[in-house]
Amino acid sequence: MGIVQRQGLRNTIISYIGLALGFINTALVLPKFLEPQQLGLTGTLASIATIYAQVAAFGFASVGIRFFPYFRNREAGHHGFLPLLLGIPLLGFLVVTALYFAGEPLMLHWYAKDANALAPYYAWGAVLALFTLLYSIQDAYLKALYHTAFSSFVQDILLRLLIVGGALLYAQGYLSFHGYVLWFVGVNSGIALLLAGYVAAIGELHMRPTRAVLAVRPLRELLSVGGFTLLSSLSGAIIMYIDTLMVGAQVNLAAAGIYQVAFNISTALAIPARSLNKIAFPLLADYWKQQDLDRMADFYRRTTRLNTLLGCFLALGIGLNLDFIYSLMKARYAEGTIVVLLLLGSRLFDGITGVNGLIVVTSPRYRYDLIFNTSLAVLTIILNTLLIPRMGISGAAVAAAVAQVSINLARTWFVWHSYGMQPFTWRIPLILLIAALAAAAAWLVPTFPSLLVTTLVRSVMLTAVYGGLTLLTGTAPEATQLLRTLQARLARR
Known part of the structure; x- marks a missing residue:
């Protein structure tokens, strides 16, 4: 090796x-x-x-x-x-x-x-x-x-x-x-x-x-590339940190701490996408090298379906059990509940629109990625400036959600307009319907005296309904194939 x-x-x-x-x-x-x-x-x-x-x-x-x-x-x-x-x-x-x-x-x-x-x-x-x-x-x-x-x-x-x-x-x-x-x-x-x-x-x-x-x-070449990279990386840093900084400045440091915890809770939704991106980046670069747009489009659709499937499940798991999560902290952090829900929504939308950003950055028109990132950073700052004084930490979450949804719509349109690729199939609305039914089933679970017991029962109900409907409808062909393989191995034993 x-x-x-x-x-x-x-x-x-x-x-x-x-x-x-x-x-x-x-x-x-x-x-x-x-x-x-x-x-x-x-x-x-x-x-x-x-x-x-x-x-x-x-x-x-x-x-x-x-x-x-x-x-x-x-x-x-x-x-x-x-x-x-x-x-x-x-x-x-x-x-x-x-x-x-x-x-x-x-x-x-x-x-x-x-x-x-x-x-x-x-x-x-x-x-x-x-x-x-x-x-x-x-x-x-x-x-x-x-x-x-x-x-x-x-x-x-x-x-x-x-x-x-x-x-x-x-x-x-x-x-x-x-x-x-x-x-x-x-x-x-x-x-x-x-x-x-x-x-x-x-x-x-x-x-x-x-x-x-x-x-x-030549040093001039290094500085030129460095300047271009600086704009891109700085835009990324602003997107990541500016809301916490602006909440601290426009409200107070305590509000920044509450917002930061809510933001961190919502990052659990990004774990599958981050893992997927490590695989997606070199694959997409290779597809561009080979000019194999058909395989790239298929990969775009499949990863979008996977992101949607996992994202909906994680978002529901976190959202339905926020009371329990916040019970593990000091009581005041629960003021960030609405923030978590808004950020979960924006991260879920990011997953549903797929790897559009990676397609842009690995494409011949990669410089447009800087335009998108810079636009997102500027839009985030403007919206934070307008909304935080009026809505506090919820305003920062609304700003983040609106900016994220807007830029993902723009990226998705850009990829479709430039290369004729879009990530949506009939399975995406079906996954969303299954998620809604699973959420309703889990929400109807009665509240027990123990938050831990309530969380466990809700999670079991969510998993059973979500997983069962996913397999029954064939929404995730990979999962269905894996289940058949396991059944075949068990039958041979």
């Missing part, structure tokens, strides 16, 4: 464990021990640091992966590629840091209601951004070297366990909240240092700069 296969297998295992840990950590454990304002504060620091680091990096994480093959030569220290990969972003970090501290009065004015809570940690935001930047650059370098499993383990598993450990220390009284924030910054920074140690351990820490690096590929 080659290095790519080994690393791919390890990454898959780590990814699934990390996704489960991430959900448990951010949606269940931390809200049990931290107050909404406290969670809002750490979430705000992390969001600021991520956007800060992405601007400073100037797209060089992606540049590293794209251009490293031209520099690859271990004996020559890859022609000084690592110092260049770190140098440009670190120069960018100095510029952004100067702007960050110059803008401190403005930032604290935006967060006027919680300025006293945020001000003591403002400088720590810069520290967190620096190590976030270093981690992302080293992670890109390791991806280019085909050494990805360790960085995935550190980010997806170790970091999450350490953050939970800090929350437990706080809950037991071993750390003050100030100590927990420093712990949070420290473990996020520590993983960058750990990654540097790993790069050194595999013999790839080539830090000697050389002039030869400028002769391999």
